[in-house]
Amino acid sequence: MSVKTLEKTIIRTRDVSVYYGEKRAVSNIRMDIDRNSVTAFIGPSGCGKSTLLRSMNRMNDLVPSCRVTGSIEVDGTDINSADVNIEGLRQVIGMVFQRANPFFKSIYENIAFAPRFHGLTDKRKLDEVVEESLRKAALWDEVKDRLRESALSLSGGQQQRLCIARAIAMQPTILLLDEPASALDPISTMKIEELVMSLKEEYTIVIVTHNLHQAARISDKTAFFLMGELIEYNDTSTLFTTPENEKTEAYISGRFG
Numbered sequence: 001m002s003v004k005t006l007e008k009t010i011i012r013t014r015d016v017s018v019y020y021g022e023k024r025a026v027s028n029i030r031m032d033i034d035r036n037s038v039t040a041f042i043g044p045s046g047c048g049k050s051t052l053l054r055s056m057n058r059m060n061d062l063v064p065s066c067r068v069t070g071s072i073e074v075d076g077t078d079i080n081s082a083d084v085n086i087e088g089l090r091q092v093i094g095m096v097f098q099r100a101n102p103f104f105k106s107i108y109e110n111i112a113f114a115p116r117f118h119g120l121t122d123k124r125k126l127d128e129v130v131e132e133s134l135r136k137a138a139l140w141d142e143v144k145d146r147l148r149e150s151a152l153s154l155s156g157g158q159q160q161r162l163c164i165a166r167a168i169a170m171q172p173t174i175l176l177l178d179e180p181a182s183a184l185d186p187i188s189t190m191k192i193e194e195l196v197m198s199l200k201e202e203y204t205i206v207i208v209t210h211n212l213h214q215a216a217r218i219s220d221k222t223a224f225f226l227m228g229e230l231i232e233y234n235d236t237s238t239l240f241t242t243p244e245n246e247k248t249e250a251y252i253s254g255r256f257g
């Protein structure tokens with residue numbers, strides 16, 4: 001039996017530009033994102049971080065004026081090709097947003113809903129998926145005795161971890177996190193950061209953050225964007241200590257943005 005070795009690169013973008021109508025928000029991005037790593041997108045407000053992130057699981061399809069050119073490959077498949085099933089793509093590439101957005105359902109149902117919708121009806125197996133997803137999202141111990149309570153009874157930080165658990169329940173390979181901790185208090189933020197670092201053993205994580213300290217703490221590689229362009233993409237330790245580009249240097253030293 002031959003065992004296929006997975007390539008180190010999981011996401012490969014080539015010449016990716018993203019337009020809203022006539023306006024180009026992201027320009028000619030070329031980057032290779034490593035499997036089982038944390039990659040941080042940083043840069044001043046409006047530089048295109050979220051737009052590029054959303055292109056990676058075709059969330060921009062929901063914006064009528066939005067158009068993506070160039071190629072984004074995930075494990076060698078061009079995600080924008082006509083035969084890609086978008087629902088399937090978003091299972092493989094899960095996304096968590098800045099504001100936690102749990103369903104108006106119980107904690108249990110928030111996790112069980114999508115797997116059941118996709119055909120998992122065995123109660124025992126669903127229970128297992130719920131427990132495993134909550135454990136991986138470091139939330140199980142806090143909610144195991146209140147699974148039937150409304151998800152809205154959780155704190156903001158717990159709701160955000162619930163949203164991560166909900167994405168995990170679909171067995172993704174990639175998690176896209178768009179400023180997942182920016183609305184949270186310092187302790188909840190720390191829990192999300194610890195969670196992100198532990199999840200990279202199983203998943204590839206791409207995270208948009210405004211918090212440079214957070215990028216430095218949790219990411220393996222960092223991409224710095226400015227006005228839609230990728231200015232520098234490097235190992236996080238290198239980018240923050242000896243940046244190659246003077247614009248990166250100016251940004252990380254707080255001279256603008």
Ligand SMILES: Nc1ncnc2c1ncn2[C@@H]1O[C@H](COP(=O)(O)OP(=O)(O)OP(=O)(O)O)[C@@H](O)[C@H]1O
Nearest residue numbers: 020025043044045046047048049050051052063065
């Ligand atoms: N739905 C949209 N329609 C039109 N223009 C948009 C839309 N979303 C974003 N833009 C524009 O695209 C550019 C990049 O926005 P984007 O949200 O990707 O930046 P960002 O770096 O993530 O910003 P922030 O850090 O403030 O979230 C901005 O000029 C923004 O106004």
